[in-house]
Amino acid sequence: MRQLTGVPASDGIAIGPVFVYSVEVPPVERRQVPDPALELQRFDDAVTAVTERLIQIEQETKGGYSAEDFEILEVQRMLLTDDEYGGVIRTRIETERVNAEAAVEDVTRNLAQEFSEVEDDYFSQRAADIRDIGGRLLRTLANVADIDMAHLDRPVIVYAHDLTPSDTISFDPAKILGLCTETGSATSHTAILARSLGVPAVVGVGAAEITDGEEIVIDGGEGLVLVAPTQQMRGQYEVRMQQYSLERDALIGEAHEPAVTTDGRALEVVANVGSVVEAERAVELGAEGIGLLRTEFLFLERRQLPSESEQYEIYRRVADLYGDKPVIVRTLDVGGDKQLPSVKLPHEQNPFLGHRAIRLCLERTELFQTQLRALLRAGFERNILIMLPFVSTVPELKRALEQVEAARETLRANSEPYNPETKVGIMIEIPSAAVMADKLAPYVDFFSIGTNDLCQYTLAADRTNEQVAHIASPFDPAILRLIHMTIEAGHAHGKWVGMCGEMAGNQLALPLLLGLKLDEFSMAPAAVPAAKHRLRTLSQSDCVSVAGQCLDCEDAEAVRAILEGVQRDLPEDS
Ligand code: PEP
Ligand code: MG
Numbered sequence: 001m002r003q004l005t006g007v008p009a010s011d012g013i014a015i016g017p018v019f020v021y022s023v024e025v026p027p028v029e030r031r032q033v034p035d036p037a038l039e040l041q042r043f044d045d046a047v048t049a050v051t052e053r054l055i056q057i058e059q060e061t062k063g064g065y066s067a068e069d070f071e072i073l074e075v076q077r078m079l080l081t082d083d084e085y086g087g088v089i090r091t092r093i094e095t096e097r098v099n100a101e102a103a104v105e106d107v108t109r110n111l112a113q114e115f116s117e118v119e120d121d122y123f124s125q126r127a128a129d130i131r132d133i134g135g136r137l138l139r140t141l142a143n144v145a146d147i148d149m150a151h152l153d154r155p156v157i158v159y160a161h162d163l164t165p166s167d168t169i170s171f172d173p174a175k176i177l178g179l180c181t182e183t184g185s186a187t188s189h190t191a192i193l194a195r196s197l198g199v200p201a202v203v204g205v206g207a208a209e210i211t212d213g214e215e216i217v218i219d220g221g222e223g224l225v226l227v228a229p230t231q232q233m234r235g236q237y238e239v240r241m242q243q244y245s246l247e248r249d250a251l252i253g254e255a256h257e258p259a260v261t262t263d264g265r266a267l268e269v270v271a272n273v274g275s276v277v278e279a280e281r282a283v284e285l286g287a288e289g290i291g292l293l294r295t296e297f298l299f300l301e302r303r304q305l306p307s308e309s310e311q312y313e314i315y316r317r318v319a320d321l322y323g324d325k326p327v328i329v330r331t332l333d334v335g336g337d338k339q340l341p342s343v344k345l346p347h348e349q350n351p352f353l354g355h356r357a358i359r360l361c362l363e364r365t366e367l368f369q370t371q372l373r374a375l376l377r378a379g380f381e382r383n384i385l386i387m388l389p390f391v392s393t394v395p396e397l398k399r400a401l402e403q404v405e406a407a408r409e410t411l412r413a414n415s416e417p418y419n420p421e422t423k424v425g426i427m428i429e430i431p432s433a434a435v436m437a438d439k440l441a442p443y444v445d446f447f448s449i450g451t452n453d454l455c456q457y458t459l460a461a462d463r464t465n466e467q468v469a470h471i472a473s474p475f476d477p478a479i480l481r482l483i484h485m486t487i488e489a490g491h492a493h494g495k496w497v498g499m500c501g502e503m504a505g506n507q508l509a510l511p512l513l514l515g516l517k518l519d520e521f522s523m524a525p526a527a528v529p530a531a532k533h534r535l536r537t538l539s540q541s542d543c544v545s546v547a548g549q550c551l552d553c554e555d556a557e558a559v560r561a562i563l564e565g566v567q568r569d570l571p572e573d574s
Contacts, residue, residue, distance in 0.1 A: 001230050004205040007184070007469050008223035009191035011526075012200035013241040014178030015234065019156035020212045021149070021163070025135045026142040030102040039093050043100040046140040047080045050133070075126075076133045085111055085130070101141050108134030128341070157218060159210050163190045173197050178218040180225055182207055185469035187452035187502050188337065194220075195524035196278050204466025251529035255286030259535040261514065268520040269532050270326070272500055274298065279318045282525035286532060289325035291448065291522020292387070292500035293318060295371070296334050305342045305367060311374035319382040326383050328448065328500075328522075330427070331371055333357045333389040337464050343367070352462065357390035362399055372407035379419035387448060391426045394439050401443060427500070429453035434482035437489035447490045448522065451501025455479055473556040474503040480512070480551055480559065487516055498522055508563045510534050515547025537570055 033039045054077050079085045085107060092103040108130055115127035152175040162183045176199055184190045184203035194201030200220030210216065210227055217226040217237045226233060259267045270289040271282035274297030279290060298314055299305055306314070319327045334343050335356020343364075348354040361368035375386050386404065391397050404424055411418040428434050429450030437447065451474045456463040458479060461472035473479070483499075490497035498520030503509050505523025510531060513521065517540075523531060546566055550559045 001233060002208075002227040004202075004208050004225040004227065006180070006202040006205035006223050006225065007186050007191075007466060008221055009184070009186050009203040010179070010194040010199060010201035010524075011221045012178075013220070013237055013244055014157055014200045014218045015229075015237055015241065016155055016157050016177040016215065018159045018180075018210055018212060018214050018216050019152065020210065021147060021158050021160040023135075023147060025138050026144055028101045028105045028138065029099075031099045032097055033093075033099050034097075036094050036097050039098075039100050040090060042141065043089060043093060043103070046100065046137050047086060049140050050136045051077055051080060053136070076129055079130065079133055080137075085133075101138060104134055104137045104141070108137075157216055159216075163193070171197075173199075178220065179203075180205060180216070180218055183464065183466055185463050185466055185472065187455070187472070188464045192272075192452075192502070192524070193274075195526060196272075196274060198281075198526045204469060206466070248529075251533055252285065255529035255532060257286075257532065257536070258288075259532040261535060262537065262539045263541055265514075265540045267514070267535055268498070269528055269535065270328075270498075270520060270522045271525045271528060272522050273318075273525065276314065276317050276321075278525060279321055282528065283321055285525045285528045287525060287528050289322055289383075290318065290327040290329075291498055291504075291520060293327065293329045294333065295330060296332055296338055296340060299340055299342060302340075302342050305340075305370070308370045308374045308377075311371060312378050315375055315378035315384060316382065319378060319384050322383070324383055326385055328385045328387050328425070329375055330387040330389050331358070331368065331375075332361055335360060352456070358388055358396065358400055359390065362396070362403070365403060368403055369407055369410070372404055373411060373418075376404075376407055376411055376418040376422055377416060379422040380417045381419070384419070385423045385425060385445070388424065388426045389450070390429060390453070391440070392430045392432050394436065394443070397426060397440055397443055425495075427453075428482075428486045429457070429501070431458045431482060434486045437486040438492065441489050441493035441495050444495065446495050447486055447497045448520070449483055449486055449497065449499040449501060449518075451479065451483075451499065451503040454482060454501065458482060474501070474506070474509065475550075475556040475559040475563070477551065477553050477555065477559060480516075480547075483513075483518075484516055484547075484551060487518060491517065496520065505531055507531070507534055508560070508567060511538055511543045511546050511566045512550050512559075512563060514538055514540055515543030515545070515550075517544075 054073050089103045089107045092098060092107060093100060112127040112130040115130065149171045152172060155175050155177045157178040157180060158176060159180045162181055163179065176197060178199050179194045179201040181190050181203045182205055188203060191201060191203050200218045202218050202220055202223050202225050205225055214228055217229050217234065259269045268288055270291035271287035272292040273279045273282055273290055274294040315329055334340050335345060335354060336352045339345065375384060378384055388400050391400065401424065408418065408420060423445035425444050425446035425448060426440065427450040428437060428447050431454065433440060434454065452463060455472040455474055459472050459476060461468040463472060487497045496519040499513065499518055500522040504513065504521045505527035507530060514535065521531060546562065549562050553559045
């Protein structure tokens with residue numbers, strides 16, 4: 001048995017066989033070949049296999065794809081036999097007498113390079129298509145099976161170096177027992193996706209030798225991974241897994257009760273979601289609305305951003321699930337570790353500090369206007385609120401609000417039904433915004449604190465880097481002071497303040513956040529039942545003094561010690 005330690009990313013225990021997920025292109029060995037005809041045959045066989053696979057993808061994924069997406073699959077198929085690509089590869093094999101892999105690698109690189117040099121979205125997308133098809137050919141030539149995550153024959157624990165949001169969309173959630181990645185921190189998007197799939201996950205375990213099919217145990221609460229566990233260990237974890245599931249069932253049983261503290265304060269417990277399916281699941285788990293709809297996750301598989309009417313339809317569907325309850329939709333937040341195939345971002349030295357989220361929307365106003373119009377229209381007779389991400393200064397906020405006004409004007413001029421009163425709030429996730437919260441507050445209807453980014457920017461610790469994960473603690477007093485300032489500033493201007501960063505669903509943090517007088521708690525749907533349960537056991541007035549002690553601490557350890565003390569003193573069944 002081997003034990004690995006990583007970052008706890010999603011609670012729960014999973015036991016099962018490992019599926020090693022890797023889409024790396026195998027390294028190419030360059031060789032001269034004595035018989036080019038044989039090599040041509042290998043290449044032609046690979047072309048046939050890739051063509052068949054593309055047709056299969058096309059047939060199986062019809063539901064979620066648009067006409068443009070099908071065109072791309074078709075263009076990729078045509079490339080394989082096209083004179084400029086497939087044809088050049090064949091000529092190279094024949095004239096230079098090199099192996100098929102070397103010819104594919106060279107021609108793919110050259111052609112993709114030519115396309116990417118043209119400053120145009122269409123051509124750079126073609127470059128990505130060429131690299132994609134080249135990778136498929138190389139994997140086929142190396143007999144590396146294409147990973148088909150939509151048709152796993154048994155439930156597995158996925159193990160990967162890293163998982164991007166676009167990797168995970170092809171996963172069949174019913175077959176995923178858990179996730180384990182070599183990189184990442186608790187707030188990296190891999191971890192957030194694991195929580196939204198509702199499966200246990202441990203991230204940032206570092207490079208580990210795990211082979212396909214090996215049995216592992218994941219303890220998502222402790223951040224532990226046991227590879228090839230002994231019979232005894234396995235038995236112990238099976239018992240814990242059963243206990244965990246019984247406790248969970250009990251919490252779900254009372255999830256629809258309101259979250260009112262012992263001294264009568266009613267709190268709003270809402271969910272963070274990235275899809276309509278997740279929004280449905282959140283209703284079942286007792287969420288009283290949506291505190292964060294990450295719209296970029298809705299568009300992950302799209303080669304082009306959806307039209308205004310397609311977006312309207314999605315926002316309308318989510319809002320209809322919640323009736324009068326609030327549904328807060330965040331405008332496009334791309335950049336950093338979230339890339340969309342439909343939004344081309346320029347290469348930047350440091351994308352986390354770059355031209356992302358609201359900054360990009362203020363430049364690509366056509367994209368922003370489309371989304372704003374869809375939201376204002378969907379808000380007609382529905383409780384949709386708009387939330388702007390990544391605001392760093394007052395002038396930036398004013399420019400964004402002008403855009404909202406421009407969208408209203410267009411709709412007014414076109415006599416389209418829309419909600420002129422749609423509330424607009426901002427995320428407080430950049431330290432400058434927290435510091436300036438009193439100046440930002442008069443312009444907005446609400447704040448929602450994004451602790452994931454607030455921690456990474458305040459403590460200068462990349463949220464995707466497991467080496468510095470421990471530094472970016474939401475319990476650091478620097479973060480607590482910024483949260484405190486934000487809540488005070490919001491309340492002084494009569495605005496409510498919520499939190500949609502991962503801290504809001506953290507059991508240990510709840511007494512502290514309650515004591516700081518947070519109004520709304522937004523979290524992964526799976527965390528809702530336990531958070532509501534815990535809030536019902538707390539008293540606002542007791543928590544105020546806990547928060548005061550925490551604000552006065554020197555470091556995160558001291559804050560945790562106070563909160564662990566509070567946890568220990570809670571009644572047995574809570
Ligand atoms: C945050 O930064 O805390 C947040 C909720 O947004 P995201 O995790 O999508 O960056
Ligand atoms: Mg953020």
